Amino acid sequence: MYCLLIGVSKIAINLPIFFSVRMKEWFQSWFDSPYYHILYKHRDNAEAASFIDELLQLLKPPQSASILDIACGKGRHSIYLANKGYRVTGLDLSEQNIICCRKHENDRLEFYEHDMREIFRTNDYDLALNLFTSFGYFDREHDNLRTLRSAALALRPGGYFVLDYLNPVVVNHATPKTFHKTIDGIDFTVVKETVGDRVVKSISFSDKGQEFNFKESVQLISPEKFQEYFKQTSLEVTHVFGDYNLNKYSAKDSPRLIFITQKIR
Numbered sequence: 001m002y003c004l005l006i007g008v009s010k011i012a013i014n015l016p017i018f019f020s021v022r023m024k025e026w027f028q029s030w031f032d033s034p035y036y037h038i039l040y041k042h043r044d045n046a047e048a049a050s051f052i053d054e055l056l057q058l059l060k061p062p063q064s065a066s067i068l069d070i071a072c073g074k075g076r077h078s079i080y081l082a083n084k085g086y087r088v089t090g091l092d093l094s095e096q097n098i099i100c101c102r103k104h105e106n107d108r109l110e111f112y113e114h115d116m117r118e119i120f121r122t123n124d125y126d127l128a129l130n131l132f133t134s135f136g137y138f139d140r141e142h143d144n145l146r147t148l149r150s151a152a153l154a155l156r157p158g159g160y161f162v163l164d165y166l167n168p169v170v171v172n173h174a175t176p177k178t179f180h181k182t183i184d185g186i187d188f189t190v191v192k193e194t195v196g197d198r199v200v201k202s203i204s205f206s207d208k209g210q211e212f213n214f215k216e217s218v219q220l221i222s223p224e225k226f227q228e229y230f231k232q233t234s235l236e237v238t239h240v241f242g243d244y245n246l247n248k249y250s251a252k253d254s255p256r257l258i259f260i261t262q263k264i265r
């Protein structure tokens with residue numbers, strides 16, 4: 001939620017001036033910063049390539065298929081798919097991510113700064129992806145639904161939507177936890193805890209003499225809740241997997257919660 005601060009100030013002639021300040025949401029500042037990419041550098045191209053290979057083997061999109069990568073980050077999945085010959089569009093809210101992605105654009109690969117809650121295109125894609133926990137950020141349930149409906153709208157009937165999420169059951173049991181990691185000479189301290197129905201990470205470190213504090217706050221959405229969400233869209237769940245090798249989902253053990261859904265014809 002944007003926070004609206006309203007203030008009144010007086011200038012010399014004593015006229016009140018109203019001003020408003022919009023505070024950034026955590027997901028606008030954290031993902032746009034270079035430090036997110038340092039802390040998560042192990043989530044790399046090799047991981048992306050092997051997961052995409054598994055998905056392609058399962059879904060077998062024809063070579064003519066067009067693919068939408070929603071919340072594409074720096075484009076690790078999009079770039080791999082375009083190199084395989086598919087027409088790919090990547091979308092992300094982060095200006096810095098899209099600037100970085102655009103260096104890879106070509107006649108099959110395009111990127112746009114776009115909020116996934118908003119409709120992008122309709123009936124245009126054979127496959128839409130939302131990968132590596134790019135969901136559950138919003139405070140309002142309505143925004144979760146808007147995101148899923150926009151993804152569904154982007155698909156042609158019969159097209160697939162893949163949502164790759166954290167496993168809320170495992171994450172809930174694993175918190176709270178504090179860990180320290182030194183990456184590229186930066187000492188990160190991460191405190192991970194469950195607050196209400198969210199897993200919250202407080203990330204602090206200093207770099208070049210400056211102190212930084214960021215936050216991640218992801219809703220722990222149960223598989224049942226996702227099923228309810230999908231029922232309110234034109235997407236039908238066809239498979240539920242629990243890891244990047246597409247093994248069956250187990251609430252107790254799986255590292256991920258991966259839904260494969262298909263737009264009703």
Ligand SMILES: C[S@@+](CC[C@H](N)C(=O)[O-])C[C@H]1O[C@@H](n2cnc3c(N)ncnc32)[C@H](O)[C@@H]1O
Pocket residue numbers: 027031032070071072073074075076091092093094097114115116117130131132133134137
């Ligand atoms: C955890 S990262 C995953 C990025 C990418 N899918 C990957 O696997 O590398 C989440 C991404 O979601 C993007 N994001 C957050 N809120 C968004 C929104 N409302 N619309 C579009 N993208 C958003 C962030 O900028 C960030 O790049």
